[in-house]
Every structure is written in C-alpha cells, then in structure tokens.
Amino acid sequence: MNIKEVAKRAKVSTATVSRTINNSEKVKPRTAERVRKAIEELNFYPNTHARTLVSGRSRMLGLIISDITNPFFPELVKSFEDEAVQRGKEVIIGNTDYNPKRMAGCIQRMVERKVDGVVIMTSEADPGLMMELTRRNIPTVFMDTGKPGPHTANIRIDYAQGIQEALQHLFALNHRRIAFISGPMNLESARIRHAAFVDGMKERGIGDHLMLEKGNHRIEGGAMAMRSLLKMSPRPTAVMASNDLTAIGALGVIQDANLKVPDDLSLIGFDDISFAHLTQPPLTTITLSRTQLAVTAFAALEALIRKEDGSHADYTISTHLVMRRSTGAI
Amino acid sequence: MNIKEVAKRAKVSTATVSRTINNSEKVKPRTAERVRKAIEELNFYPNTHARTLVSGRSRMLGLIISDITNPFFPELVKSFEDEAVQRGKEVIIGNTDYNPKRMAGCIQRMVERKVDGVVIMTSEADPGLMMELTRRNIPTVFMDTGKPGPHTANIRIDYAQGIQEALQHLFALNHRRIAFISGPMNLESARIRHAAFVDGMKERGIGDHLMLEKGNHRIEGGAMAMRSLLKMSPRPTAVMASNDLTAIGALGVIQDANLKVPDDLSLIGFDDISFAHLTQPPLTTITLSRTQLAVTAFAALEALIRKEDGSHADYTISTHLVMRRSTGAI
DNA sequence: CTGTATTCTGTAAACGATTACATACCAAGC
DNA sequence: GCTTGGTATGTAATCGTTTACAGAATACAG
Known part of the structure; x- marks a missing residue:
C-alpha cells in the first residue's frame, strides 16, 4: 500500500x-x-519515514521533561501538545527521571529521530551534551539553562519574583525561622529557587544559620526532609518547599506528628499543580502558568524553525504567590 | 554524517x-x-528513518491513553517506558483526551509512524477504527475492549472484584444509601465500573431508585456530581466514584458544605493514584497495579511481535479494595 | 492556425540505511 | 600446492517518498 x-x-x-x-x-x-x-x-x-528521509523534515517536535509523574509536567505536556496538534506537528516526549544518563539517551533519540526542534524543560545533563543539538543545527529552546547561541532560544523563568513575594508574605506574618527544602541540585531550576531563598533571607538580615534541607522534588523527599526539620529545636515556624510535591510530602509528616498547619507551622510550595488547592489545608504556593510556558516555548521553537538565520531569542515568564490556607491567609 | x-x-x-x-x-x-x-x-x-524504511521495523511502540493529566496514566506510562527502554525500544504516547476524534488521530499517527506494536489503554473510538490496526497486521494489545482476533491480545481488568469488595465493606458498615458517580460513558472501563456497581447493589436487594450521577473522570466532574447528590433528601450516606479524581472532586464539595468524611458521608474512589492517600482523610479506594498492568501489556505485546502465527492471547488483572479513613476504616 | 506563455504532469535521481548474494580471504587437510 | 569449507567483507538492489527538471497539454492572442 x-x-x-x-x-x-x-x-x-x-x-x-x-x-x-x-x-x-x-x-x-x-x-x-x-x-x-x-x-x-x-x-x-x-510512510512518514520515507517522507522524512528525503525531505529532511519529520514534523515531530521533542519535549524533554524531568518527571512525568510530577503533575506539573503532564499539564505542561498537554498544553504543548494542544498547540502542536493544531499546527499539524507531533510531539515526542522524553522523560529523564532526573537522571543524566537518561537525559543523554533522550537527546540521542531526538537526534536519531530527526525531530524538527526540541524544547528542553529540564537540565540535569552536562552542558556539552545539550550543545550537541545546536551543533547539529537542531533548533532548541532551553528553559532555565543554556547559553545564547545559534538556533537557540532561552526561556528564563523569574523564580526569584515568586520567592520574594512568598518571603514578604511570611515576614508580614512575623515568621523568622523559615526553613527551605530544596530540589535535586543537578537541576538548574532547583539551584535558582534555592539561591533565591538564601538571597531573600540575607536581604532581610537573616543570612546565618539558615535551615536548609535537601529534597528531590518528589513526595518522599519532602517527607524525609520534613522529618529532619521537626527534630530541630527550636523548630521552624514556616517551611518553603522547592516544589509542590515536596510540600505535600512535608504536609503529611507534619500532620502525622499531630501538628496543625498553619497554626503550628506554615507551608509554601512551588508550581501550583492542580492538587495544591485540594490538600487540607489548601496549599499556598507559587504559580507559573503552564499554558503561558507551553505557548511561549512552542512559539519560540516555531520561530527558530522558520527563520534560517539561526538568530537567538530570549523570553521571560513571571511567577507569583497564590495565598491559601496553609499560611493562614484567607 | x-x-x-x-x-x-x-x-x-x-x-x-x-x-x-x-x-x-x-x-x-x-x-x-x-x-x-x-x-x-x-x-x-x-538515521532511524532510513533504517525503518528498509527493515520495516521502527523499534517504536505506541501507547494510547485517555488523559495524561490523570495521574493514573503517567504512572502507567513510566512503568511501561521503563520496560521498553530496557529492551531498547522507544515509546510514543498518544493522548486522546477522551475524544474520539483525537483517538482517530492517534491511531493514524501510529500507522504512519510504522510502530512495531500498540497498546490501547482507552476505548472512546468506534471499534471499526481500532480494527484498522489489526487489519494492517500491527500487533495490538487492547485493555477492556477489543475482540479476540489475529495479532491481538486482550487485557481484561477485573473491575467487578474491587467493586464487590467495596460494596461489601460499605454494607458491613451499615450503609444502604450508596450513590455512584460514573465516568465518561463512551469509555468501556467506565461502563464496566458502572454496571458492576448496579449489579452489586441489585444482588444485595437494592436495585431500585439507585442514586446515579454522571461524572467525567475529572475533578470538576466529581465536584459537579457531588453538588447534585448533596441536594437529594435523604442524601446518600456513602458515595463511590468511578475514579480517584472524581472522588477528590467530590471530597472538596463535601468539605465545602461543612460535612465530615467519613462521619457524615463515606467516600470510595478507584485507581489508587499516589494522591489518594494524601487527601484528608486519606481516600479508601480500589487499587489496580500500574506496574503489573504495564509489565503485562509490554510482555503481551512483545509476544505478539515475536510470534508470526498471529495467535491471540488473554490476560486478566485483578483489583482490590484499599481501606483508608474516608470510609471510617483504620 | 500558429506561436507563445502558462499550467499541469511525468521521469528519474536522490535520501540513508539493510541485506541477499557474490566474492575474497585464510587455515587445515591431504 | 591444491582443495575444501568456513569466515569476513564488498556490491548493489531495495524500501517509499520528494523534487528538480523536462516535456506535454492547454489557453489565448494575433
């Protein structure tokens, strides 16, 4: 046939x-x-293979994410796919699981499959590997990471903005002993969130003896970190987490210890996943529009694919605090 | 190069x-x-395209699911992908969004991309369309739906088992006014769950005046259905939902109405997604092992691909009640 | 009718791998 | 030194499209 x-x-x-x-x-x-x-x-x-072979265009776009079981990403994938399907493009998803080895595998597959372009929404690989894509003239949109270069666009997310708002909120509620549970430190986004917290605390004169715990952007990581925090004395009066899953893990541990949120401890997450307002109490968090991110990424990629000059572009996306009951607001 | x-x-x-x-x-x-x-x-x-063109094998497997933002599916995708990556295969995901049109698009793409096989974990398309795959001799594993045929395997999930256990549990707790919130009725799995509930109630002598509401396997659907149920008088003393997202939506509405779970109303979900034990109170639900499902599906598909005779195979996966606090257990 | 411009269609060469078949190589046995 | 047989390599056809180029058909003006 x-x-x-x-x-x-x-x-x-x-x-x-x-x-x-x-x-x-x-x-x-x-x-x-x-x-x-x-x-x-x-x-x-x-037959798409024959087609791609001769024309050089595959009508596929790659989307690399770090964890498909973190609801942040499926929501993003859906928005991105909606855009793509409308324009007659297909999306193939690469899931790195926060693992540089798998990230390398994803990139290799994208190259092998001759995708028309790639969006990288994670950063656990060494930069050299990511540059492999631009070296092969594959248009690439980087989130957080990536340097300006040909066939490249960068989307910078203003994590600091949201974190500043969160700290301001907590300070207004008289919190001073604020702990932070970070994400996997091989992720640029986790490093930026961590740094923004530390900077924000320093600006407010609380630079020493910060309560910092390590998480992994997963529920168990948040739980484990929270257990350590509860052992401290005096224990923190507020906890900020590097993402919502971490906060949700922490919340479970706090409640298992028969402590009340926000009476005994306030809690703030990051991402505003759809479950964040369904926890008890609903989670105060920092929102980052998935739709805006997906639409921007798609538009940036299309622009790179269309224009031949290989010029570079930059985009910024803002983040904002969403107050809910886990910090006593509302 | x-x-x-x-x-x-x-x-x-x-x-x-x-x-x-x-x-x-x-x-x-x-x-x-x-x-x-x-x-x-x-x-x-x-170049994979050249490779596929001449050899006829693409080393890709298709996985069609109904909603990537329902955590049930990402967990499944991850397990399936883990299996595939280990065997040097790639997975491309098709997301139908419960939409027959998009389902048709997914199937067309799978054919065009010349996947080595497909697993269909949803069923909102007309059967004729799905048969398109077997007509082209593409090995296909159907979940819930699909008739025995060449190049085909069926995975039947014993939804009724879990639902029977749930009803038994509720009856032991003296519930009689038990409502059911269904899923999208163009999904075979939703139809089976619905029918199993109705049958179970009839067997227990409560076949008339059943309280049945329509949901859509999404949070809002559960919320909307629950609002209707709360208006009834007498209102139900227990609610079973066709999946966990539905139950989570219902839970929010119940709590907004200042009713207590399980004191005023008991609640049972289905799927046992990772958030089910993180709600307050933790959700009693029916579990269906994603790992087992993914491993079975992958093995079934590999078997179909390997053997040339095109013979058919059937598999069954069981479901079981997990008691948590939303029904007053524990 | 003829010539010319325009529109439509056909021929055949790519694209980059796999693989049937042919051939070169080499060691062992006599 | 000559078979024999196996192993290792090369040659060339093939997969199903796209697309440059050439050629046929059509329209229209004179």
Missing part, C-alpha cells in the same frame, strides 16, 4: 500523488479528485 | 558498518574496532 499503487489506480504518476497529498504545487482539480478517491479507496497513509 | 562517511573513514564498506552497529553478523574484532572508532570520532548516529 504505497504511493505507487495509488498512482496506478488514479492513472497518474507518483509525483502527482505526492503533490496532491502535500498541496505543494498546482494540480488540476479533476486530477486531484481522482487521486483523493484512490487514496480513500485504498486507505492509504503516506 | 552518514554511514558512507563512516565506511570511508574506517576503510570498509557500508555493509560492514551496518553489521557492526547491529551486530547482526560476524565482523572481525579488529575491523569492528576500527568502525567503532570512526563512529565515535564522527559522532555518528544512524
């Missing part, structure tokens, strides 16, 4: 069939009609 | 390079070494 059989049935050449499929050049309406009928009757689907 | 350049650099023919890459036939160790060195130096990745 290939283009030849269609051609034979429609009594035209394969070139004409190809032109009809792609409406790349003028085909006489009556001929096109015959071809379409033949395609219909034979139930013909063009 | 293609196989020819590698061949030239290693001073061998392209055939030898191909053989080294695939270790398909004996290559003298010294020659293989030279080839590998050339590949390394040139940073060569084989």
